[in-house]
Each structure stands twice: as C-alpha cells, then as structure tokens.
Amino acid sequence: MDAQRHIVHIDLDSFFVSVERQFNPSLVGKAVIIGGSADRGVVASCSYEARAFGVHSAMPTRQALKLCPHAIVIHGTHGRYSEASRKVTEIIHRSVPLYQKTSVDEFYIDLSGMERFHDPYQIASDLRQTVIRETGLPISFGMGSSKTIAKMATNQAKPNGQLRIAHGGEKDFLAPLPIKKIPGLGENTCQKLYKYGIEKIGDLQRVNLMFLETVFGKMGTYIYNKAHGVDDSEIVPHGERKSISTENTFHQDVSDAKTIENILVSMTEELAGKLRKENKVSGCLAIKIRYANFETHTQQQKIALTAAEHILIPGIKALLYKAWNTHRPIRLIGVKLSNLCTGSYQINLFEDNEERIRLYQAMDNINFKFGDKTVCRAAGMEIGARTFNPFLKG
Known part of the structure; x- marks a missing residue:
C-alpha cells in the first residue's frame, strides 16, 4: 500500500487588499478594489465586501463599479506586495522541508512522512499562526491527499480558516x-x-x-x-531562476539603428512571452552590446514588476542608446530580464488596460498553440524567423 500523502495548500486571503489595509486601517471592513483606472482598468484584487456584490479579479473596473458603486478603488503598490510575499516565503522556507511557491500569495507544502515525528495538521496550523503573528496577514489553508484536494479545501476554508480532508x-x-x-x-x-x-x-x-x-x-x-x-x-x-536572457551574434557587423531596434523588439517579445508562460515578472532590464574588437558594454535599469512588452520594449530601446556609440557597428547584442518573481498575471493587471490584457492573452494563446512568433509586433515580424535573417548567426 502506498504511503499516505499530506499536501497543504496555503493562500493569503485577498492578499493585495490585506497588505493595503495594513498601511491604511480605515479600509478594513470596506469594499475595496485594487487595480487600474475606473475608465479602462481591470480589477487585480478585491475585498470580500466587494465580492459580495459580484466583483472578481480580471473584471473591467468600470463593470465592477456598476456592481459595487461605493467601492474604494486603489491603484496598488508593487513594492509592498513583493515585500509582504518575501516575508511569508521566508517563514515557510525556514519552517518546512519541501514547498512550491506558485504565485505571490499561494504555496503548496508537502508534509508527507512528517507524521512519523509530528501531526502534519498541527504543523500546518502552527505555520499558519506564525504567518499571521509575524506578518499580520489573514491566511487560509487546506490539507489533503493531493494538490487538488488541498486547494479545494482552502477555497472552502476561506476567509481566514483551515480545513483538513481525511484520507x-x-x-x-x-x-x-x-x-x-x-x-x-x-x-x-x-x-x-x-x-x-x-x-x-x-x-x-x-x-x-x-x-x-x-x-x-x-x-x-x-x-x-x-x-x-x-x-x-x-x-x-522551491528554487526559482532569477533571470532570463537571449543574445544574437551578427554574421556581419551592423550599424543600422532600425535593424538593431527591430531585433531588440523581437528578442524582448520572446523573453516577455516566456515570462508570462511561466507566470513570472521582471524587475530589472539589461542590455549588452559588443563591438567588432570584442569591447563589451552593458546597461541596466530597475523597473516596476512586469511581463508586458509595451513597458519592456521602450525601456530596452532607451538602454540601447545609453550603451551604444552609434558611430560604431555592433557585433553582438543581448537582452536580459532579471529580478524575477512569481505572479505575473495578477501584477500585470495593475498597469495594463482591459484591451491590452485581452491582447496579451490572445497572443499568448495563439503562440502556445501554434508556436512562438506566430503573432508578434510588426517590428519583430520584420526579423521573423531567425534562420531567414542574413544578419543573424543560427
């Protein structure tokens, strides 16, 4: 007979709202919507008081305000959520032997085998109380024989509760x-x-x-x-990579700014698509250029967490002209996105309007089904499939 599994799913209740309430206690007990602007924005998160009116994440903010006109709309603060998520991750990291962080506010923990030493449910209960005590954030967990049962148990335990499903x-x-x-x-x-x-x-x-x-x-x-x-x-x-990068070496040194910009657009699109596929966002952009004599220059810049190309591409282009002496032809060019963390979909809701979110979702779905670069920006399409580009090596 197979050994019994003890899987815990942990979810920080209304995470973004709970963090904002720590900084502004007057929001406690009120209908709160966090996300974009009222005209074209999208709900990133909302309080249970707002959910009672039918509001949910990814809903257009204007629709949410029709359902719940008295809701308080807050744009959201990236740094606060990242820091709160880091604190919770640290507590879990020091408390359990095996865990998986699946977003900024969600974790799976495997306590299988721990029953030989302690009651797994008691371990999970103690961990929940530690998180509440050290961070002040409400948290729920479910426990069962699999990830699916644990997650569904958490959903039944919310808000701010816990539930064990016996084997x-x-x-x-x-x-x-x-x-x-x-x-x-x-x-x-x-x-x-x-x-x-x-x-x-x-x-x-x-x-x-x-x-x-x-x-x-x-x-x-x-x-x-x-x-x-x-x-x-x-x-x-748990063990996430902290950066993602790509670079290209030209067969012949290139000095045409438009060609170089188009290649950068394509490279940035490729990396951003990978981030979204892995549910990650980047907090730092970097560019590398190398001249014919192998002299190499780099530039980097910290940014608000994102996986959205309409933010990444202008940033990369700006770094290009900081790093590049435009009188000198380029032999190699590279793009790197670093300071990665999990939870891209939610966080991107803060900066993207409704139309952009739908566009990214549509592009990603098509590229996932039919292969990368099936749809992309016109600038990226110009350099299209790399094998057909005379400037690029393989």
Missing part, C-alpha cells in the same frame, strides 16, 4: 460542490456538462469515464480524475 474522505468532500469549483475547469466545459444535467461534482462521480472521453477527449480523463480526487502531481521544490 478516504475525498469523494464525500467533493460530491456536494459545484463542478465549477474544480481547478482548471473552464466555463465552456462547465456549460457542456450542464447540458447533460451534471451540476455537482457528485453527478460527475456517477458518470462513466468512457462517456467523458467521448465528449471531451483526453480532457475527459482529467475531469474524471479530478472529480474522484485523483491527482498524483508532485510538489516542485
């Missing part, structure tokens, strides 16, 4: 919950299931696997397993 009790815990509570189940999939009269997870548990595979293909197996609490995915140990 063997997974199906009973899941059965009364709506199917939309299953992580990763999109609206379209739910609508299809509703047509078959499947509304609760318990309804799904009674459905034949072959039926789900016929209707949904491979996704049917995923749905079936989730409904039965089956999830063998592992906790990936």
Whole structure:
C-alpha cells in the first residue's frame, strides 16, 4: 500500500487588499478594489465586501463599479506586495522541508512522512499562526491527499480558516460542490456538462469515464480524475531562476539603428512571452552590446514588476542608446530580464488596460498553440524567423 500523502495548500486571503489595509486601517471592513483606472482598468484584487456584490479579479473596473458603486478603488503598490510575499516565503522556507511557491500569495507544502515525528495538521496550523503573528496577514489553508484536494479545501476554508480532508474522505468532500469549483475547469466545459444535467461534482462521480472521453477527449480523463480526487502531481521544490536572457551574434557587423531596434523588439517579445508562460515578472532590464574588437558594454535599469512588452520594449530601446556609440557597428547584442518573481498575471493587471490584457492573452494563446512568433509586433515580424535573417548567426 502506498504511503499516505499530506499536501497543504496555503493562500493569503485577498492578499493585495490585506497588505493595503495594513498601511491604511480605515479600509478594513470596506469594499475595496485594487487595480487600474475606473475608465479602462481591470480589477487585480478585491475585498470580500466587494465580492459580495459580484466583483472578481480580471473584471473591467468600470463593470465592477456598476456592481459595487461605493467601492474604494486603489491603484496598488508593487513594492509592498513583493515585500509582504518575501516575508511569508521566508517563514515557510525556514519552517518546512519541501514547498512550491506558485504565485505571490499561494504555496503548496508537502508534509508527507512528517507524521512519523509530528501531526502534519498541527504543523500546518502552527505555520499558519506564525504567518499571521509575524506578518499580520489573514491566511487560509487546506490539507489533503493531493494538490487538488488541498486547494479545494482552502477555497472552502476561506476567509481566514483551515480545513483538513481525511484520507478516504475525498469523494464525500467533493460530491456536494459545484463542478465549477474544480481547478482548471473552464466555463465552456462547465456549460457542456450542464447540458447533460451534471451540476455537482457528485453527478460527475456517477458518470462513466468512457462517456467523458467521448465528449471531451483526453480532457475527459482529467475531469474524471479530478472529480474522484485523483491527482498524483508532485510538489516542485522551491528554487526559482532569477533571470532570463537571449543574445544574437551578427554574421556581419551592423550599424543600422532600425535593424538593431527591430531585433531588440523581437528578442524582448520572446523573453516577455516566456515570462508570462511561466507566470513570472521582471524587475530589472539589461542590455549588452559588443563591438567588432570584442569591447563589451552593458546597461541596466530597475523597473516596476512586469511581463508586458509595451513597458519592456521602450525601456530596452532607451538602454540601447545609453550603451551604444552609434558611430560604431555592433557585433553582438543581448537582452536580459532579471529580478524575477512569481505572479505575473495578477501584477500585470495593475498597469495594463482591459484591451491590452485581452491582447496579451490572445497572443499568448495563439503562440502556445501554434508556436512562438506566430503573432508578434510588426517590428519583430520584420526579423521573423531567425534562420531567414542574413544578419543573424543560427
């Protein structure tokens, strides 16, 4: 018989709102929306008081204010959230042997095997109290035999609570919950299931696997397993890379500013797409240029956390002209994004208007399905596939 797993999912409740309330206690108990401007911005986070009116993250701010006109809108402060997330990460890092940070406010912890020494639920409870005591932030956790059960338990425990699902009790815990509570189940999939009269997870548990595979293909197996609490995915140990970079060497030295700018746009797009794919943001830009005599110059600049090209590209271009003596041809050019941290989607909601967010999501979805650079900016397209560019080496 396999050893029992003890997986904990930790979520900082209304994280951005909770951090802002520490700096402005008058916000406590009020409907708060954090995100972009009221006309074209998007909700990055909101308080439970605002959620009661139907407000949720990624909703256009103007729509949120129609639902909850009395809400207080705050633009948000990147540094505060990064610092609060760092403090929580440090507490978890010193307290448990294996954890995975999946966003600025969300963690998975594997306490499997710890039952030989201590009660895993007590370890998780003590950790939660330590975080509350040392940071003042409300926090919830769920505990179960898998990441899926733990995450769904956390959602049931919120706000500011904790819940343990006993081994063997997974199906009973899941059965009364709506199917939309299953992580990763999109609206379209739910609508299809509703047509078959499947509304609760318990309804799904009674459905034949072959039926789900016929209707949904491979996704049917995923749905079936989730409904039965089956999830063998592992906790990936915490250890994030801190930078991402790319560089190109020219076959012939290049002095044309437009050509160099277009190549920089393409390189920056490529790196930004990778960041968004990995749910990361960058806090520092850097550029490297090398002349024919191998003399190398670099420039870097700290920025607000982002993975958005409309912010990264102008910054990279500005660094180019700080580093480059435009009278001298360039042999090699490189772009580096560093000071990486997790949680790009939420943080990008602060700086991008609604249209831009939809554009990035659409671009990323197409590039994910059909390959990088299927869609990109016209400037990046000019240098397109590198194999066809006479200036670039392989």
